Amino acid sequence: MHAFSAPRRASSVPSTTLTPPTTSSSAASATTSSPSPTSTTTSHSSEAPSANACSSTLAGTQPAVAQAGNFLKEKFSVDSVGGRAGRSGASDHPAGLALDFMVDTKTGNALAAYVLAHQHELGAKYVIWQQRYNDGSGWSAMEDRGGETANHDDHVHVSFERGAKVSVTC
Numbered sequence: 001m002h003a004f005s006a007p008r009r010a011s012s013v014p015s016t017t018l019t020p021p022t023t024s025s026s027a028a029s030a031t032t033s034s035p036s037p038t039s040t041t042t043s044h045s046s047e048a049p050s051a052n053a054c055s056s057t058l059a060g061t062q063p064a065v066a067q068a069g070n071f072l073k074e075k076f077s078v079d080s081v082g083g084r085a086g087r088s089g090a091s092d093h094p095a096g097l098a099l100d101f102m103v104d105t106k107t108g109n110a111l112a113a114y115v116l117a118h119q120h121e122l123g124a125k126y127v128i129w130q131q132r133y134n135d136g137s138g139w140s141a142m143e144d145r146g147g148e149t150a151n152h153d154d155h156v157h158v159s160f161e162r163g164a165k166v167s168v169t170c
């Protein structure tokens with residue numbers, strides 16, 4: 001049993017006005033292209049991966065951020081992802097350029113490593129995980145902020161480059 005205190009995601013379900021009007025059923029055009037011959041998925045078991053671009057909607061974040069986030073959310077089976085939120089202090093959350101993946105340690109380790117290994121494809125700027133910061137040049141320790149969430153022990157924070165080009169399929 002995990003000491004997984006129920007995360008109080010500040011506003012992961014924002015009010016209805018954030019959804020762009022054009023995304024709902026516009027992906028029908030890509031279905032006729034031949035499926036890619038190389039199946040790259042190794043760990044995902046039986047869920048047939050339909051090769052569609054990942055949704056560009058996620059917790060009020062910018063479209064490219066949302067696409068990267070939905071890709072990671074699905075790949076690592078993350079239930080809870082926080083996105084745009086008002087935060088005190090410097091943060092990429094208010095701009096919709098950051099995501100918080102609520103994870104256990106094992107998943108967090110894997111997710112953080114994956115993001116850093118695919119930093120440019122995902123448009124990721126830096127990762128914070130377990131009181132450490134990494135912008136691609138190695139982990140550095142952060143100060144103790146006094147709590148599990150403040151120290152990023154229960155979630156991986158990923159900040160993204162503004163205007164990054166992200167191409168991922170879900």
Ligand SMILES: [Zn+2]
Binds near residue numbers: 099
């Ligand atoms: Zn965060």
